[in-house]
Amino acid sequence: xxxxxxxGGRVIDPANGLDGIYDVxxxxxxxxxxxxxxxxDGIEGLQILExxxxxxxxxxxxxxxxxxxxxxxxxxxxxxxxxxxxxGGFTTIxxxxxxxxxxxxxxxxxxxxxxxxxxxxxxxxxxxxxTKGSHGQELAEIGQLVDGGAVGFSDAKRPVANSEVMRRxxxxxKMFDRPILHFAMVxxxxxxxxMHEGFVSTRLGxxxxxxxxxxxxxxxxxxxxxxxxxxxxxxxxxxxDAVDRIRIAQSRGIALTADVxxxxxxxxxxxxxxxxxxxxxxxxxxxxxxxxxLIDGLKDGTIAAISADHQPLAIEKKAVELDVAPPGxxxxxxxxxxxxxxxxxxxxxxxxxxxxxxxxxxxxxxxxPHGTLxxxxxxxxxxxxxxxxxxxxxxxxxxxxxxxxxxxxxxxxRVVKTLVDGELRYSLAISDQKTSxxxxxxxx
Amino acid sequence: xxxxxxxxxxPWGERHLLGLExxxxxxxxxxxxxxxxLDRVTEGGTRKLDVLRGLVVANLFFENSTRTKTSFSLAAxxxxxxxxxxxxxxxxxxxxxTFIDTALTIEAMGVHLVVCRxxxxxxxxxxxxxxxxxxxxxxxxxHEHPTQGLLDILTIRRRFxxxxxxxxxxxxxxxxxxxxxxxxxxxxxxxxxVIVCGPSTLxxxxxxxxxVEVACNLDKILPEVDCVNLLRVQFExxxxxxxxxxAEYAHFFGMNGQRIRRAKDHLLVLAPGPINRGVELTPxxxxxxxxxxxxxxxxxxxxxMACLSLLAKEAGxxxxxxxxxxxx
Numbered sequence: 001x002x003x004x005x006x007x008g009g010r011v012i013d014p015a016n017g018l019d020g021i022y023d024v025x026x027x028x029x030x031x032x033x034x035x036x037x038x039x040x041d042g043i044e045g046l047q048i049l050e051x052x053x054x055x056x057x058x059x060x061x062x063x064x065x066x067x068x069x070x071x072x073x074x075x076x077x078x079x080x081x082x083x084x085x086x087x088g089g090f091t092t093i094x095x096x097x098x099x100x101x102x103x104x105x106x107x108x109x110x111x112x113x114x115x116x117x118x119x120x121x122x123x124x125x126x127x128x129x130x131t132k133g134s135h136g137q138e139l140a141e142i143g144q145l146v147d148g149g150a151v152g153f154s155d156a157k158r159p160v161a162n163s164e165v166m167r168r169x170x171x172x173x174k175m176f177d178r179p180i181l182h183f184a185m186v187x188x189x190x191x192x193x194x195m196h197e198g199f200v201s202t203r204l205g206x207x208x209x210x211x212x213x214x215x216x217x218x219x220x221x222x223x224x225x226x227x228x229x230x231x232x233x234x235x236x237x238x239x240x241d242a243v244d245r246i247r248i249a250q251s252r253g254i255a256l257t258a259d260v261x262x263x264x265x266x267x268x269x270x271x272x273x274x275x276x277x278x279x280x281x282x283x284x285x286x287x288x289x290x291x292x293x294l295i296d297g298l299k300d301g302t303i304a305a306i307s308a309d310h311q312p313l314a315i316e317k318k319a320v321e322l323d324v325a326p327p328g329x330x331x332x333x334x335x336x337x338x339x340x341x342x343x344x345x346x347x348x349x350x351x352x353x354x355x356x357x358x359x360x361x362x363x364x365x366x367x368x369p370h371g372t373l374x375x376x377x378x379x380x381x382x383x384x385x386x387x388x389x390x391x392x393x394x395x396x397x398x399x400x401x402x403x404x405x406x407x408x409x410x411x412x413x414r415v416v417k418t419l420v421d422g423e424l425r426y427s428l429a430i431s432d433q434k435t436s437x438x439x440x441x442x443x444x
Numbered sequence: 445x446x447x448x449x450x451x452x453x454x455p456w457g458e459r460h461l462l463g464l465e466x467x468x469x470x471x472x473x474x475x476x477x478x479x480x481x482l483d484r485v486t487e488g489g490t491r492k493l494d495v496l497r498g499l500v501v502a503n504l505f506f507e508n509s510t511r512t513k514t515s516f517s518l519a520a521x522x523x524x525x526x527x528x529x530x531x532x533x534x535x536x537x538x539x540x541x542t543f544i545d546t547a548l549t550i551e552a553m554g555v556h557l558v559v560c561r562x563x564x565x566x567x568x569x570x571x572x573x574x575x576x577x578x579x580x581x582x583x584x585x586x587h588e589h590p591t592q593g594l595l596d597i598l599t600i601r602r603r604f605x606x607x608x609x610x611x612x613x614x615x616x617x618x619x620x621x622x623x624x625x626x627x628x629x630x631x632x633x634x635x636x637x638v639i640v641c642g643p644s645t646l647x648x649x650x651x652x653x654x655x656v657e658v659a660c661n662l663d664k665i666l667p668e669v670d671c672v673n674l675l676r677v678q679f680e681x682x683x684x685x686x687x688x689x690x691a692e693y694a695h696f697f698g699m700n701g702q703r704i705r706r707a708k709d710h711l712l713v714l715a716p717g718p719i720n721r722g723v724e725l726t727p728x729x730x731x732x733x734x735x736x737x738x739x740x741x742x743x744x745x746x747x748x749m750a751c752l753s754l755l756a757k758e759a760g761x762x763x764x765x766x767x768x769x770x771x772x
Contacts, residue, residue, distance in 0.1 A: 202650040203465070205565045205587030205625060275566025319542040321564040 002422050003027045003043050009051025009383065013058060014356035015363075015372035024056055026379035029421035033375055047424075049417065051383055057355045058371050059091025059380035059418060061362040063259055064127065064154065064181055064235055065310045065332065069115060071100025076312035076400045078112065081332075082121035084399035086426035088308065088332040089358075089415035091380035092123040092370050094181075097134065098156035104129035104140035109148030122420055123380070125151040125366065130169045130180060134158050139169060146176045151366045152233070154181035157282055157327075159217060161187050163224065170230025179231040179257070179365060184221050184242070185283065189213035194323055196269040196284040204272060206322070209284050211239040218242040222249045225256055233365050234258040236309055238283040240293035247302040257365045259305035260294050262338035263329055267405065277318040277325035278405040281311070284327075295348045304361035306354075308335040312401030330401045334392055336384065337411035344386075345412070351386070379422035388414045390432065447495040447757055452481050459758045460572045460579040461751050463588035464629040472630055476598050478750035479743065486522065489745065494524035496756055502555040503529045504547070504571075505582070506562040511717060512582050512592075515741070516559050519748035525756075528555070543567070544574050551575050557755055560584075578755040586620045586678075591751055592716055593626025595744040597634065599736050600671050602743070603712050608635035611668055613659075615697055616675035616724060617646045617686075623716045624675055628654055639665050642675075642697060645686040662697055663706065671712040674699055674724040690723055699725040704734060712736055 004026045011022040011034060023038040024031065040046055065085065068076040076084075078095075085093050095112050097103040103112060109126040116124030128145030132138045134155040142153060153173055160166040160182065173180055190209045195201050197208025218234060222245060225232040237243060237258045249256050267285045279285060297303040311328025318325050339358075343349040349357075363371030370380055392409045394402040416433060418426035454474030464472065486493065501520040505513050513529070520527045530550055551558070559580045560568045565587035572579040583589040601607055612631055618624045618640045628651075631638050638656040640647055652658050659665045666672075677693065687693050699713060713725070713734045721727050730737060 199650040199653045202648045203625070203654065205585055205622060207586075275569045316542050319544045321543050321562065321570070322566050323564045 002029060003046045004049060004379065004419065004422050004424075005038060005040055005046055006049045006051050006056055006381065006383070009054045009056035011056045011373065012352050012355050013373040014352050015058070015360040016374060018373070019352050024373060024381065026381070026419075026422035029379050029423065031373050031375050031377050031379050034373060049383070053385070054416065055351065055384040055386055057382050057384065058359040058373050059122075059382045059420065060089045060335075060358040061092040061366070061368065061371050062090050062310070062332070063094050063152075063233070063305055063307050063362045063365055064096045065093040065308070066096045066098055066156070066312065067112070068312060069099060070111070074314040078115035078124065079119035079121070080398060080400040081310070081312070082116060082119050082124060084310070084332040084397060085122045086418045087398045087415065088335050089382040089384065089418055090122055090332060091382070091418060091420045092125070092368065094125050094127050094151055094366055096156050097127045097129040097154055102129045102134045103127070103145070103150075104132050104134070106141065106144040106148035109145050109150050113149050121425060123370070125149060125368070127152050127154045127181060129153065130155045130160055131165060136160050136162055136165060139165070139172060142172055143176065146178060150178065151368065152179045152181050154235070155183070157183050159183050159185045159187060163220060166221070167224050167228060170224055170228040170232065174228065174230045177231070177367065179233045179367075181233045181235050182221055183236065184214055184217035184234050186213045186216050189216070192323070193284065194280055195272045196286045198269060198287055200269045200272060204275070206272065211241065211286065211290065214239045214283060215241040215245070218245050222246070222254060222256065225249070226252075226254050229255065231255045232257075235307065236261055236264070236283055237294065237297070237303060238264050238286050238290060240290050243293045243297040243302060247297065247300070250302060257305070258297070258303045259307045259362070259365075260298065260303050261307055261309040262331065262335050262342060263405070265291060265294055265342040266338055271405070275322055276405070277320070277322055278329070278403055280322060280325055280327045281309075281329050282327035295343065298343070298349060298357060299353070304357065305365055306335070306339060306357045307362070308332045311403075312399050313403045315402050318403050328403065329405065330397065330399050330403045333397050333399060334404060334406050334411075336415055337392070337413050338406065340386070340413040341411060379419060381419040382415055383417040384413060385416050385433070386413045388412065388416075388433065390414055445493060445495055447753060450482065450485055450493065450495055451753060451757060452478055454478070456754050457758065459755070460568070461590050461755060462568050462572060462579065462581045464590050464593050464626045464633070465588065467633070469633040472594065472597070472633060475594050475747060475750050475754065476601060478753065479598055479746035480602075482749050483746050489522070489742065492522055492524070496520070496523040496525035496752065499525040499556045499756055500554055501525050501527045501557045501559060501752065502550055503527060504550065504558055504560045505529070505531050506560075506567075507583070509561055509582070511741075512561065515744045516582060516748050519745050520752055522745070523749055523752060525752070528553070543570065547571050547575055551577055556759060557752060578759045580751060580755060583622050585622065587622050588626045589622040590626050591744065591748050592623050593630045594751070595740055595747040596623070596627055596673060596714055596716065597630050598743045598747055599714060599740050600712060602739070603736065604670065607631065610670045611637045611639065612671045612673065613639045613641050613665055613669045614673050614675060615641045615662060615699070617677045618642050618651060618675070619646045619648050620678040621675045623673075627673060628656055632656070639669070641665060643687045643693065663703065666703060666707045669707060669711065671714060672699060673714040673716070674719075676716065676718065676720060677723060694723050698723060699729045701726065701728045704729055704732070714740060716740070
């Protein structure tokens with residue numbers, strides 16, 4: 001029976017309002033106790049992890065991760081995607097339905113679970129497609145997908161444009177108490193756009209995607225959530241008005257949650273001046289005023305989760321012209337330091353608030369019993385060195401893909417250990433654990 | 445004759461010419477002055493030089509063009525360079541090759557300067573990042589077309605003797621026009637007042653932040669204007685209809701004899717072409733005394749010779765020391 005004692009770390013467990021120096025004991029993969037001092041005596045085969053100077057938190061949860069298997073194994077597969085998740089501090093991920101073919105039937109969902117089990121990295125829960133083939137026309141076999149393990153439903157980056165179909169989907173999923181994770185975007189306003197529509201797009205002559213494309217669909221989705229009482233989660237919120245509308249809807253008691261990505265919190269549309277395809281993502285990077293609203297939404301809890309929106313893409317897919325390069329950023333392994341840079345360093349969020357958006361926030365959205373260090377919960381734990389300075393190196397990613405705009409960036413804060421079921425599944429190489437503040441000559 | 449013999453004093457220092465936005469007024473004037481100098485050296489374009497002997501200029505045109513490509517080829521040959529043409533219908537992806545691989549392949553054939561036209565903004569910038577050659581943007585989608593901007597400005601300067609203090613109106617499809625963006629950057633840097641005028645669907649709201657005035661009524665602004673540049677309606681770049689009909693466009697924005705009579709006597713009419721007679725302007729205007737459309741074409745050749753010379757110099761390319769009989 002595996003037993004672990006994590007000693008002397010700063011334990012932050014937002015689900016229990018805990019933030020202080022504690023010892024954490026896990027026995028048989030289950031959290032047994034959190035005390036100021038736990039004796040190691042009398043527990044057979046106890047592994048001791050010294051965590052002084054580290055943050056000890058529940059393992060992170062991502063509500064939508066694109067694993068690309070089956071169908072796009074050149075980008076990622078379940079084994080590499082979950083290995084990347086562990087390195088990023090994630091112990092649970094929901095696998096997006098956008099494989100090829102899409103996960104719109106029970107056996108596809110079961111295949112995802114099987115591959116995740118074979119990989120033996122982190123927990124993986126499938127998301128099922130809302131509509132058959134994610135074509136937005138007919139409902140997928142939602143009940144069968146639930147039986148196959150689906151914790152939520154999503155057509156990934158293909159919005160369910162038909163309001164009647166979306167209405168039925170929200171009504172039908174209610175029966176299973178599962179959320180719909182929707183990408184709110186009006187397709188005809190976003191069509192052909194490669195960046196945020198504004199002054200920068202005008203200057204660069206690049207086709208823009210106006211903020212209104214997200215605002216309008218957000219409004220529609222809120223109205224349908226109100227009409228049906230279904231559980232709605234809006235992925236990748238990026239606009240000022242969408243945040244405001246979500247806040248108002250929540251205050252009226254509508255079952256509505258939202259998430260945001262790290263890159264939309266740190267980067268503005270100005271970076272498109274480089275015409276670098278690595279910055280192309282969907283939704284596009286917005287301007288500073290939108291970022292300010294997203295941060296406000298994170299502070300007051302309007303936005304309950306941060307998702308890496310992991311979109312691994314083989315590098316040759318990005319070595320083409322900007323308008324044909326597929327959008328997306330390989331994000332699992334850089335989520336924490338980018339969040340620290342965008343939220344903790346400037347003082348926008350406390351550590352406890354940030355960890356809440358990565359643990360109990362997403363757990364609540366997906367209805368999972370994880371994301372907490374409560375005694376009796378699975379011992380999914382992450383150890384973070386909050387002051388480790390390091391340089392992001394895409395070449396060292398565990399993900400099969402390298403499409404990050406953060407390659408070479410100097411960052412602070414890194415995941416050093418990740419435990420799933422009390423078992424140490426990831427440990428940062430000792431040589432990488434030394435704090436180094438000198439500028440790296442490879443940085444570019 | 446060596447390259448250094450034809451170059452004149454002035455700031456430059458650019459390895460690539462990607463757009464006018466990042467150039468200084470001084471650098472723009474260097475190109476204009478060199479273009480006029482080359483007009484004299486070549487005795488009005490009749491004398492061929494050999495200062496770029498041994499240099500290979502590749503024309504990479506991923507979008508249809510006859511005028512610009514011919515102009516670039518001729519400019520390169522007038523300076524003694526060799527040219528190779530590479531024409532592809534659209535993206536390299538249609539052949540399953542990445543764009544960067546296509547470009548590296550062409551460079552490996554021994555090319556020194558690459559002239560690139562592409563429908564996607566930023567593609568010359570992508571080339572500049574990956575190639576050792578100098579890159580010259582011959583139009584990237586709806587972003588910039590620097591040599592067109594330079595030749596328009598040269599045409600205006602040769603007519604008025606200066607740019608500072610002039611009022612120039614860019615009329616038509618501003619949204620989809622790379623010519624508009626290059627003109628705006630260049631003209632503003634040299635001290636002109638710039639008005640953009642067109643149907644509100646084709647004039648993006650944010651354009652005023654570049655420092656231009658925005659107008660939708662051509663008749664109202666016309667009396668104040670020294671030069672109008674009539675931008676072609678880019679039907680091929682528009683998605684869906686931006687105005688109800690061509691007739692309605694011509695009614696409000698077409699340059700005709702009646703409008704000419706309402707303008708200043710010295711009004712200069714430019715059109716980057718290819719012109720749609722009867723849409724942007726009537727034949728009466730195109731062939732009339734205000735029109736400088738054909739001057740634009742000859743100035744284009746001079747501007748492109750100037751740009752190729754400046755980039756060749758930055759690339760450190762020297763014509764081999766003249767062997768016996770090397771001079772023309």
